[in-house]
Amino acid sequence: MGESDLIHLDVVGLNPAIVKHEKQEKAEFSINRKCYSHLKKKTFATFVASKRISSLWHCCDEAFSDSLSIHRHVSNVHANEVDMLISAALDQMSNQSEADDSVQTSLNECQAKDASSWMPDISHLSEDKFSEGPGEVILYYRYCQIKEPRLIRDWQNELCSRLHLTGKVRVATEGINGTVGGTKTATSLYIKAMMAHPIFQVMQVEDFKTSDGGADCFPDLKVGVYKEIVPMGVDPDVISYKLAGTHLEPDEFHKEVQSLLNDGSSDSDTILLDCRNFYESKIGQFKNCLAPDIRKFSYFPDYVEKNLDLFRNKKVLMYCTGGIRCERGSAYLRSKNVCKEVYQLKGGIHKYLEKFPDGFYRGKLFVFDERYSISFNDDIISDCRYCGTPWDQYQLCSTDFCYQLVLSCTACRQKGLTACCPLCQVKGQTSSRSPTSGRVHKEECECTNSRPRIPTDTS
Structure with a gap:
């Protein structure tokens, strides 16, 4: 089969048989329909991205404001x-294969390889490189098709173990979501290993x-x-990340928020939506945001359903910690067909604060590890649950029947005020004098209903 035939072949109807590149002579360079489809999508996406300038795409003396329009135009x-770019990529893959005297595997074959096939070489590094020295935590996600998530899980387990990394990694057929910590040597190797793997090389x-x-x-x-790489509780096949809102770079999002704040009117047609949980927005948020009173992201769809009129004919600017919840959250909001426009902060608050530490986001950024929060500025927008002094350092409620976080300052903790509310404090004192075996842990305590629906902005 010739190169031009490969470019124009029916990818969907192609049999799983191997397709050979005509220039192959000695090396057994081969590619199947999954690998070709992946290459075609990657090339198309790169071409479209090259046309983007700020928030618009410019091509053929036209400006396109949404991704669907530019995609149709390019197609x-x-x-x-x-097609020419795909052909060039195929030539490059063929040449690399011949130079290495090896076979270019397809995506399916890549996933079927043993986990050790995608491990970085650490033989030249001493063991203390992974246990001593400066450390860091990395947060990432990637939506992509993973045919065999269990194989990726096994690879991640072995990769992280070899590098002495701890943390959490969720793998699903829709992609991967992780946050891991270790020495900077280890995290650097982890990032390189991720980008070297054929499935994640677009990262x-x-x-x-x-x-x-x-x-x-x-x-x-x-x-x-898992079924989802971020637990929204909605089948990814029903509401896909592919329906997500328009991504805004941090500087673009900054300008949008600035415009909203300069407007200052109570009947603005723009909503700045925080799609995180209440305890996250409590210690840090954008000025004048709408922060839903939800305990889990899986409550977000219900919040949207109950507040459709709030979003009707509105322009929505959505944000979360690193961007992943906005991918599914904006898709769900768009599926209701009530908003005028839906945008999301690319890279989340994390990337925004890297560029605008003194911007419109005030307070700390909540993180899902034992640090509980990280700081980019000195703002404290929350206070101690008991005495009201400015305080933003979370700890778990001290009772064994409540998993809520509590803001209790040092002085109050020294007085024994370590529960999330007075009622839990009393229950904690009672339970400490009685057996607790067999107790069922409650997700929320009785103080839940006392929280305001929308946190008051601190101006």
Whole structure:
């Protein structure tokens, strides 16, 4: 089969048989339909991205404001150019294969390889490189098709174990989501291993958000296979990340928020939506945001359903910690067809604060590890649950029947005020004098209903 035939072949109807590149002579360079489909999508996406300037795409003397329009334009007008780029990529893959005297495997074959096939070489490094020295925590996600998530889980388990990394990694057929901590030597090798793997090679260094920390930020390593890489509670096949809102770079989002704040009117047609949990927005948020009173992200769809009129004909600017919840959250909001426009902060608050530490986000950024929060500025927007002094350092409620976080300052903790509310404090004192075996842990305590629906903005 010739190169031009490969470019124009029916990818969907192709049999699993191997397709051979005509220039192959000695090396057994081969590619199947999954690998070709992946290459075609990657090339198309790169071509579209090259046309983006600020928040618009510019091509053929036209400006396109949404991704659907530019995608249609490229498909209809620039198909031949994309084909040429695919052809060049195939040549490059063929040449690399011949030089290495090896076979270019397909995506399916890549996933079927033993976990050790994608391990970085650490033979030249001493053991203390993974246990001593500066450390950090990395946060990342990638939506992509993973045919065999259990194989990726096994690879991640072995990779993290070899590098002495702790943390949490969720793998699903829709992609991967992780936050791990260790020495900077270990995290650097981890990032390189991720980008070298054929399934995740489209990732770039900037997709990994870093902060000071280390392996001690997590009690252990947990890698598992799940239905969703972020638990919204909605089948990804029903509401896909592919329906997500328009991504705004931090500087674009900053300008949008600035415009909203300058407007200052109570009937603005723009909503700045925090799609995180209440305890996250309590210690840090954008000025004038709408922060839903939800305990879990899986409550977000219900919140949207109950507040559709709030979003009707509105322009929504959505944000979360690292961007992953906005991918599914914005998709769900868009599926209701009530908003005028839906945008999301690319890279989340984390990337925004890297560029605008003194911008419109005030307070701390909550993180899901034993640090509980990281700081980019000195703002404290929350206070002690008991005395009201400015305080933003979370600890778990001291009772054994409540998993809520509590803001209790040092002085109050010294007085024994370590529960999330007075009622839990009394129950804690009672339970400490009686057996607790067999107790069922409650997700929320009785103080839940006393929380305001929308946190008051601190101006």
